[in-house]
Amino acid sequence: MNPHAKSISFLLNGSATEMLVQTHENLVELLSRLDLNGARESCGQGLCGCCTVIVDDIAVSGCLYPAAFVDGKTVTTIEHLDHDVQLSPVQQAFIEEGAFQCGFCTSGFILMTHQLLEQNPMPTDEEIRDYLAGNLCRCAAYPEIINAVKSAAGKMART
Amino acid sequence: MTIHKPMPAGQVGRSLPRLEARAKVTGRADYVHNMRLPGMLMAKVVRSTVAHGRIVSIDTSAALQLKGVFAVYTGEDIRKIIPEPYYGPAFHDQPILALGKVRHVGEPVAVALAVDAHVAEQAAQLVEVVYEELPAVFDEVEAMDSKAVVHDVLKPAGTFPDLKHLHGKKNTNIALDFHLKRGDVERAFAGAAHVFEHEFHTQQVMHTPLEPMVSLAEPTRDGLTIHTASQSPSFVRIEIARLLGWPENKVQVKVPHLGGGFGAKLYIKLEALVAALALLTRRPVKWSLTMEEQFYTISKHATTFRIKSAVDGAGKVTGRSCTVYWNGGAYADIGPRVTQKSGFTAPGPYDIENVAIDSYSLYTNRPPAGALRGFGIPQLVWAYESHTDLIARELNIDPVEFRRNNILREGRPQATGTAMKDAAIDLVLEKVAERMNWSAPFDRGSGTIRRGRGVGIGFKASISPTTSVAFVNIYADGSCALYMSTVDMGQGSDTAMAQIVAEVLQVQAENVRVIHPDTDVTPYDMATLGSRSTFHMGNAVKLAAEDARQKLEAMARSVGVPEGSNLETREIFKKKYGMQAGNVMGVGSYIPTYKSPDSVTGMSDNITPFWMIGGTGVEIEVDTETGHVKLTKLINAADMGRPLNPHIVETQLSGAAIMQLGFTMFENMEFDAGQVTNASFADYKIPGIHDIPPDIENHIVLAEQGGGPFGAKGVGESATFGVSPAIANAIHDAVGVRLTDLPLTAESVLRGIRLKAGNPIGD
Numbered sequence: 001m002n003p004h005a006k007s008i009s010f011l012l013n014g015s016a017t018e019m020l021v022q023t024h025e026n027l028v029e030l031l032s033r034l035d036l037n038g039a040r041e042s043c044g045q046g047l048c049g050c051c052t053v054i055v056d057d058i059a060v061s062g063c064l065y066p067a068a069f070v071d072g073k074t075v076t077t078i079e080h081l082d083h084d085v086q087l088s089p090v091q092q093a094f095i096e097e098g099a100f101q102c103g104f105c106t107s108g109f110i111l112m113t114h115q116l117l118e119q120n121p122m123p124t125d126e127e128i129r130d131y132l133a134g135n136l137c138r139c140a141a142y143p144e145i146i147n148a149v150k151s152a153a154g155k156m157a158r159t
Numbered sequence: 160m161t162i163h164k165p166m167p168a169g170q171v172g173r174s175l176p177r178l179e180a181r182a183k184v185t186g187r188a189d190y191v192h193n194m195r196l197p198g199m200l201m202a203k204v205v206r207s208t209v210a211h212g213r214i215v216s217i218d219t220s221a222a223l224q225l226k227g228v229f230a231v232y233t234g235e236d237i238r239k240i241i242p243e244p245y246y247g248p249a250f251h252d253q254p255i256l257a258l259g260k261v262r263h264v265g266e267p268v269a270v271a272l273a274v275d276a277h278v279a280e281q282a283a284q285l286v287e288v289v290y291e292e293l294p295a296v297f298d299e300v301e302a303m304d305s306k307a308v309v310h311d312v313l314k315p316a317g318t319f320p321d322l323k324h325l326h327g328k329k330n331t332n333i334a335l336d337f338h339l340k341r342g343d344v345e346r347a348f349a350g351a352a353h354v355f356e357h358e359f360h361t362q363q364v365m366h367t368p369l370e371p372m373v374s375l376a377e378p379t380r381d382g383l384t385i386h387t388a389s390q391s392p393s394f395v396r397i398e399i400a401r402l403l404g405w406p407e408n409k410v411q412v413k414v415p416h417l418g419g420g421f422g423a424k425l426y427i428k429l430e431a432l433v434a435a436l437a438l439l440t441r442r443p444v445k446w447s448l449t450m451e452e453q454f455y456t457i458s459k460h461a462t463t464f465r466i467k468s469a470v471d472g473a474g475k476v477t478g479r480s481c482t483v484y485w486n487g488g489a490y491a492d493i494g495p496r497v498t499q500k501s502g503f504t505a506p507g508p509y510d511i512e513n514v515a516i517d518s519y520s521l522y523t524n525r526p527p528a529g530a531l532r533g534f535g536i537p538q539l540v541w542a543y544e545s546h547t548d549l550i551a552r553e554l555n556i557d558p559v560e561f562r563r564n565n566i567l568r569e570g571r572p573q574a575t576g577t578a579m580k581d582a583a584i585d586l587v588l589e590k591v592a593e594r595m596n597w598s599a600p601f602d603r604g605s606g607t608i609r610r611g612r613g614v615g616i617g618f619k620a621s622i623s624p625t626t627s628v629a630f631v632n633i634y635a636d637g638s639c640a641l642y643m644s645t646v647d648m649g650q651g652s653d654t655a656m657a658q659i660v661a662e663v664l665q666v667q668a669e670n671v672r673v674i675h676p677d678t679d680v681t682p683y684d685m686a687t688l689g690s691r692s693t694f695h696m697g698n699a700v701k702l703a704a705e706d707a708r709q710k711l712e713a714m715a716r717s718v719g720v721p722e723g724s725n726l727e728t729r730e731i732f733k734k735k736y737g738m739q740a741g742n743v744m745g746v747g748s749y750i751p752t753y754k755s756p757d758s759v760t761g762m763s764d765n766i767t768p769f770w771m772i773g774g775t776g777v778e779i780e781v782d783t784e785t786g787h788v789k790l791t792k793l794i795n796a797a798d799m800g801r802p803l804n805p806h807i808v809e810t811q812l813s814g815a816a817i818m819q820l821g822f823t824m825f826e827n828m829e830f831d832a833g834q835v836t837n838a839s840f841a842d843y844k845i846p847g848i849h850d851i852p853p854d855i856e857n858h859i860v861l862a863e864q865g866g867g868p869f870g871a872k873g874v875g876e877s878a879t880f881g882v883s884p885a886i887a888n889a890i891h892d893a894v895g896v897r898l899t900d901l902p903l904t905a906e907s908v909l910r911g912i913r914l915k916a917g918n919p920i921g922d
Contacts, residue, residue, distance in 0.1 A: 022277075037187075037190075045839060047840040050369055095180040098807065100183055102368075102418050104192075104419060106184060132848050136840070139649050140818055145848070
């Protein structure tokens with residue numbers, strides 16, 4: 001065994017999980033070893049949001065987050081949102097509004113939108129832009145993303 | 160041109176969501192980025208630190224001693240597998256790993272392999288390379304007659320007959336020159352009431368797909384399988400087979416979804432190295448670029464464009480000469496094709512009797528340039544629409560009216576002599592003007608905030624002639640699948656093509672299964688580029704679906720089902736085979752007619768199967784104290800024939816325009832001695848959600864493309880055309896400052912304002 005490896009346990013998408021992690025390993029690398037590929041490393045600097053993961057209810061950049069730090073924490077990824085088979089209202093709204101093209105950045109936008117709507121159920125356009133300013137979409141589906149966030153807010157308000 | 164009524168309610172013309180929508184919102188869509196194979200090695204390349212140099216030595220010993228390193232290879236090792244390891248679509252000029260010489264900073268020189276990507280990365284850093292530096296050339300105009308010569312000898316690929324004359328040419332950086340002469344431009348200048356001459360520049364930029372370029376090769380029993388984030392699986396197979404001296408059928412290329420392409424993932428990029436490494440190691444090998452490495456791999460041409468126009472007393476352009484220099488970087492990639500295929504539209508969508516075009520593709524010691532969403536057209540439109548606006552202002556003619564008076568109308572010959580057909584240039588211009596409310600009074604602002612507005616319109620020919628092939632398979636239960644090598648990189652081709660199959664076979668588009676490119680299974684397609692798929696593959700898919708329908712009808716008749724019977728498909732199969740068994744396979748193959756331009760005059764009466772037209776209008780605010788430009792309104796209009804999926808088409812328009820907004824306002828690869836000093840998202844800004852204007856409209860003009868599938872044609876690039884000049888024209892309108900270099904930074908606007916006020920800012 002690698003002397004630098006560390007044994008960690010954490011709650012991953014609702015399941016107790018134990019893993020051996022290297023000290024240099026980041027959270028995206030750890031998740032990909034568990035076949036969770038929705039969080040993706042793109043810019044590698046925490047600037048694009050493609051690697052967004054929720055750790056203890058806070059969105060983090062998985063490419064900058066040491067895997068060993070999730071020891072004892074709760075980790076939620078995009079793959080968990082439809083765990084009861086149903087898509088979340090945010091996911092439904094992204095489909096209906098066509099709020100993605102290539103889909104590579106979509107996990108991050110959806111997780112950030114969930115976090116936004118938990119804190120602010122009826123955000124204005126400007127609040128949406130401010131909140132999602134840390135996520136980049138090279139296909140530039142931004143107008144449709146703003147529409148999807150508003151649509152999701154409406155769906156959640158009705159339920 | 161026929162103007163159609165709004166779409167009938169069928170499968171074509173429906174705005175259904177992308178077929179893979181659920182996979183994309185749940186994080187489960189397949190990308191090569193995600194792929195891992197048992198026993199897989201990770202590759203990390205050692206890159207050149209000099210722009211031009213002779214390799215004196217490469218010392219791999221320290222890297223090889225690192226624990227966990229599987230192997231370290233150089234160009235000489237590649238030669239054991241591929242004796243002539245030079246690749247490229249237009250020229251065979253790019254070595255898989257450098258041999259003897261390096262020609263740009265970032266060029267791959269050696270490669271380290273390990274199971275752990277971090278170990279491979281550390282090993283790559285331990286490789287020591289000694290270079291003897293050579294004089295370098297970076298500027299495209301200087302490269303015309305520079306003493307620094309990037310390639311000792313030109314090596315055009317055999318693929319293109321019009322490049323053959325360049326074979327073996329020495330002591331030149333001109334990879335390709337294209338010339339067109341129509342009428343007598345010198346006489347037009349001599350007899351003109353006014354002559355205008357300007358020079359414009361564009362900067363080098365990068366596609367930055369968020370899924371960085373990635374390829375994975377695995378050796379199979381008697382060949383190779385390459386999983387690659389590529390826009391051109393068929394070309395990869397052909398080129399890898401050529402390099403290895405193998406028949407095509409030993410190379411399998413598979414492409415799942417792409418996390419963006421925009422031209423970055425075209426032809427052949429990482430595939431040659433992973434193929435060689437998989438054969439050297441007999442292990443699967445994956446090579447994933449970082450965002451930084453992408454900047455050293457492919458980019459968009461920087462250009463210099465000198466444009467000169469003769470105008471008569473009535474405001475009619477009577478002559479135009481265009482000299483365009485394309486900075487192709489160290490390797491040709493597809494750059495020389497840009498020089499010609501886009502070069503012939505350099506005078507713009509105007510009816511001009513006398514035209515001369517000289518277009519040069521130059522080798523320099525910068526990272527290579529290739530195709531980027533528009534294939535050179537945005538660089539041309541930038542210049543000719545800025546120039547057009549300057550002429551109109553100088554002559555005191557309204558810029559829209561000036562364009563109207565000169566516009567290239569249906570049936571009139573384009574610069575090549577090809578008569579315009581199904582090209583709604585005038586409708587696009589009028590739509591932009593209408594949505595801009597152009598004839599109404601305009602609020603010009605006051606104090607330190609000045610308002611301006613501008614328009615730009617451009618056109619593009621389709622790359623020709625190219626081939627697409629498709630199969631449509633009807634299963635015995637009546638369900639069906641489409642087999643094609645078009646790559647869905649986000650543009651929605653899976654969905655649009657499924658709609659074509661659904662329309663022909665009268666099924667729901669959602670129920671058409673689209674088989675992703677796998678060259679063992681899906682047939683040939685030239686590539687997913689230049690907005691060619693809707694027209695070319697769309698036609699092949701339509702033909703394949705019609706062929707399947709006819710074969711199914713023939714089968715029905717062969718088992719005694721009368722014509723016009725509404726017997727279910729599954730029952731026809733049961734009658735034929737006695738049980739749920741069998742297939743009906745429809746095949747469609749499409750190549751349009753084309754005539755290549757005359758090698759001396761550049762003339763052709765059939766230069767393209769279709770034209771793409773895009774126009775943009777903007778309103779802006781300029782802060783005269785800071786030079787900051789705020790875009791308040793962005794109107795995009797395009798002719799893409801009849802849209803197959805209107806909503807997806809609209810998002811293609813806004814996406815293209817916003818991407819071009821980045822190339823217009825801030826994106827710029829900055830260099831120091833050939834090194835990109837801002838090769839990361841920390842320093843190279845792409846458009847974010849705050850950069851989009853509050854008011855954005857996308858308009859599809861009512862038009863129909865003759866010969867297009869259900870009247871459709873491509874749209875992925877059209878909304879890029881007019882953006883840059885529209886904004887520069889609006890800045891001129893607002894503060895009287897004309898910018899001729901992209902990007903249009905606040906600094907350059909402020910310098911212009913201060914210069915005009917007689918209070919220039921020092922350097």
